[in-house]
Amino acid sequence: MQCHLGIDDTDSQAGGCTTYIASLIIEKLGKLGAQFTDYPNLIRLNPNIPYKTRGNAAIALRFKVPAPEKAFAAAKWILRNSLLPTDPLNQKPEPGLVLFIGDRIPSMLRIFSQEALQTVLSISRARDLIKQLHLRSFSTNGGRGLIGAVAAIGNPLNEDHTFELICYRHPKNWGFLRKIGKASVFEMDSVFRSSTFNNSDPKSSRILIAPRGPDPVLLGIRGETPSSLMNAIRMLDLDEQVQGYVIYRSNQGTSEHLQTLKGLQPHEAGSVRGTVMDHPRIERGGHVFFELSTKLGSLKCAAYEPSDSLRQKVLLLEKGDRVQVGGGIRPASSTDALVLNLEFLLVEECIPVYRTFNPLCLVCGGSMTSMGYRQGLRCRKCRARVPPIPKLRVTQPRNIAPGFYLPPPRSQRHLTKPIKRFGKERRRPYRRLLEAWYGNVSSL
Ligand SMILES: [Zn+2]
Structure with missing residues (x-):
């Protein structure tokens, strides 16, 4: 039998x-x-x-x-x-x-x-x-x-x-x-x-x-x-x-434990897609946190200090990036909301990030400053004035690309699928x- x-x-x-x-x-x-x-x-x-x-x-x-x-x-x-x-x-x-x-x-x-x-x-x-x-x-x-x-x-x-x-x-x-x-x-x-x-x-x-x-x-x-x-x-x-x-x-x-989450319950494991809502920040103990907007609601995510390389990647996220996160949910405490403890980060889309600045002075090459709304610009050095012109915009390089990111092997769960198994x-x-x-x- x-x-x-x-x-x-x-x-x-x-x-x-x-x-x-x-x-x-x-x-x-x-x-x-x-x-x-x-x-x-x-x-x-x-x-x-x-x-x-x-x-x-x-x-x-x-x-x-x-x-x-x-x-x-x-x-x-x-x-x-x-x-x-x-x-x-x-x-x-x-x-x-x-x-x-x-x-x-x-x-x-x-x-x-x-x-x-x-x-x-x-x-x-x-x-x-x-x-x-x-x-x-x-x-x-x-x-x-x-x-x-x-x-x-x-x-x-x-x-x-x-x-x-x-x-x-x-x-x-x-x-x-x-x-x-x-x-x-x-x-x-x-x-x-x-x-x-x-x-x-x-x-x-x-x-x-x-x-x-x-x-x-x-x-x-x-x-x-x-x-x-x-x-x-x-x-x-x-x-x-x-x-x-x-x-x-x-x-x-x-x-196998990181199937799509159906709700945000303490101690559960799973994964969810979302949009990064703020720039990740380092808090006490070196842990990194960011807010994710998901269809289950807003979710605080954490990459704790031992997650090392993963934590470094999380710090490169920008508001607006589309990601999928997987991990375990830590229950809310008296001071903190629920937190998803990151076991993996899948970056699906990195939004372009721009830096804007005023053009340089045509006379002396010095930096120009705005004289106020629709008032045009004035050179800081030679005081030359120009009528209002749009700011220049350059794309900032992103140091993170779409892809799958894990903590180092020593901090992975037994269940975590290593990248080389993909x-x-x-x-x-x-x-x-x-x-x-x-x-x-x-x-x-
Ligand atoms: Zn000038």
Whole structure:
């Protein structure tokens, strides 16, 4: 029977723990005779959810197994008993596990999943769906994880998607420095430039494949095909024991969350077109703000200081420019209106900007000044007068052109589509499993 198992642990800082638990469940299901029908799906949800962990990731495993009940019980056992590093600053984990059995994903699940990408959903809506569709579920500590678990099942990644190969650390190394040869990452990045993305941040020379902090993930390489990821990881110098790896299929790097906004609601994600209403200005902390007139109303937009190069581009906008912006909506505060936090800027049209000035004096070449309305001009130097003549107008060069602008890789969301992925979008799901799509490192 075709099973879809959704997993969300809602605890991890960047999705690392959720995928780690998934990797343990995958191994167990393999031992129970499960035939996987797809790569595990790593589904990123709305990154602007207030209670969320930063990555807001959930997993769906899709497989056929003779005894789904047994598979569910095994997954539940793992979710309950996994030893995970805990971060005292984090709220308690609220894991959720949901099982749907069937060949076709019901439209109710798909709609729920689409909403979970852009809006804020309640636990009770997830519970209602579970009840209506008679799904098996398990949760603890309030069950917030049910939202992600249901949403993951509902996104079969039928359109654009990417892959990520994630390597897990041996538990004895958790919390210790990751031993990854930096030079080998840059070398891999240059060899696999066209088939991987966001391995490093060019300007800061930071490596982006490895998380920081105590989570069980050693590293993750994101890219276009499973085989390019397998080849890429073989180039890395890893000086620590690796417990295992899994290749995931994902909506990372697709900007799936930035569909056209239907309204301006706090914590939602999306995009909207509009006209720039004022010259962008730098405010406290180096953040840049401007007002956009949209069909949803006037919207304040922000490019925060870490968005670096994007912030520089925003400063070049002029009143009247036509743009499209995408990002998350920060709720209004006591002093401030709603703000859209820019994840991308698409400049559609740059209006011409003119500078006007009076002609120079014909007698001495000095500058001329107006004597008043319809009074003509007088030379500042030789006092020569001329009758009223129109001002001269020259077009000012614009230092920004129509195009797509993103923050540097280090400040991009997991979901943000990198510029180098434009034109590489997949139209159909790629589910053909590599022979060794998961395993221990000896099979790499
Ligand atoms: Zn003069």
